[in-house]
Amino acid sequence: MFLSFSAGITIGSAAAAFLTLLRIVPRLMQLTKTKSRIKLYEYTIVVSSFFASLIYFTDFSLNASKYISLLIAIAIGIFYGLFASALAEVLNVIPVFVKKFKAKHQLKYIIGSLVFGKVVGALYYWLIFKKS
Amino acid sequence: MIAIVNEQVYIKLDTKYAVDLNTHVYVEDVAEVYCKDESIKKKVKRVKIYTGRDEESYDYIPGDKIIKKILEAVDNIDINLIGGPDILLEIKGREDSSGILQFLKIAFVMLVLFFGAGAALINFYEDVNMSGSIEKIYYFITGVKKENPLIMTIPLSIGTGLGMFAFFSRIFSLSKRRRQEPGPLEMELYLYDKDIEDNILNDLKKN
Numbered sequence: 001m002f003l004s005f006s007a008g009i010t011i012g013s014a015a016a017a018f019l020t021l022l023r024i025v026p027r028l029m030q031l032t033k034t035k036s037r038i039k040l041y042e043y044t045i046v047v048s049s050f051f052a053s054l055i056y057f058t059d060f061s062l063n064a065s066k067y068i069s070l071l072i073a074i075a076i077g078i079f080y081g082l083f084a085s086a087l088a089e090v091l092n093v094i095p096v097f098v099k100k101f102k103a104k105h106q107l108k109y110i111i112g113s114l115v116f117g118k119v120v121g122a123l124y125y126w127l128i129f130k131k132s
Numbered sequence: 133m134i135a136i137v138n139e140q141v142y143i144k145l146d147t148k149y150a151v152d153l154n155t156h157v158y159v160e161d162v163a164e165v166y167c168k169d170e171s172i173k174k175k176v177k178r179v180k181i182y183t184g185r186d187e188e189s190y191d192y193i194p195g196d197k198i199i200k201k202i203l204e205a206v207d208n209i210d211i212n213l214i215g216g217p218d219i220l221l222e223i224k225g226r227e228d229s230s231g232i233l234q235f236l237k238i239a240f241v242m243l244v245l246f247f248g249a250g251a252a253l254i255n256f257y258e259d260v261n262m263s264g265s266i267e268k269i270y271y272f273i274t275g276v277k278k279e280n281p282l283i284m285t286i287p288l289s290i291g292t293g294l295g296m297f298a299f300f301s302r303i304f305s306l307s308k309r310r311r312q313e314p315g316p317l318e319m320e321l322y323l324y325d326k327d328i329e330d331n332i333l334n335d336l337k338k339n
């Protein structure tokens with residue numbers, strides 16, 4: 001029991017450190033102008049991680065309508081989009097490309113194609129690749 | 133013969149200042165003034181250095197312009213600037229921090245963070261197996277075990293696009309000030325350029 005407890009502490013702190021490194025929450029706060037609510041967001045993540053672990057390891061089910069899962073999937077998708085782009089940004093790929101091809105003023109097209117490609121790729125994976 | 137000795141005035145500039153719409157900026161707002169002569173100090177403090185605007189935006193006051201304005205207004209002084217050379221001005225109106233919109237925004241961010249962080253953790257437990265974790269979440273909500281639930285995966289794909297767009301894009305806003313804020317990619321590009329320039333300078337210095 002002590003072993004699993006310390007494993008949980010390690011996982012929790014690693015996840016928190018990773019989220020902090022990616023700077024997703026600051027970006028969301030900048031977009032919505034809600035810098036003063038940072039504590040609220042922190043607690044949200046903490047509570048959410050706790051419940052996610054609980055859900056994963058138990059066989060509990062809400063038996064709710066499947067349309068609720070649609071809304072939740074959109075929320076998860078938005079978070080993953082932020083997550084993926086933050087990761088790509090940390091890896092510093094795009095600035096190098098933009099510099100190499102001297103495309104500083106076409107940045108919005110690069111972003112647009114990134115977003116479009118992401119959605120098309122994801123849809124392809126779920127609709128066609130998974131079926132076959 | 134009496135030599136005219138100019139009075140020494142020391143000015144310490146702030147780096148950043150937020151100002152309301154249609155408000156003029158005086159020296160005393162953005163700087164601390166040190167001078168032996170109290171009357172000169174008072175005069176310098178009341179020099180207007182920026183005329184207020186009626187539009188939200190970012191602007192800056194260069195340090196040499198401040199010196200010029202003060203020298204025009206006050207005679208027989210020497211000015212010594214301490215601190216940064218420029219001041220960044222943030223011109224903005226009163227922010228409405230109340231209202232339903234604010235509440236909705238906070239609720240939305242909390243929703244995204246709650247389910248997103250939870251799903252990320254489940255995904256981690258599931259060895260980054262996205263379809264496995266999606267099926268797990270689907271089972272938790274509906275109580276039905278179903279393989280590849282399209283009702284979750286299609287919104288997930290679209291949401292991913294929305295999230296990327298929200299991360300990279302500049303802010304759409306009526307206010308010019310908000311639109312002037314750079315996106316993270318532009319910031320990264322700027323830092324990258326700066327690093328390259330530093331590196332080139334360093335190389336040149338070595339030879």
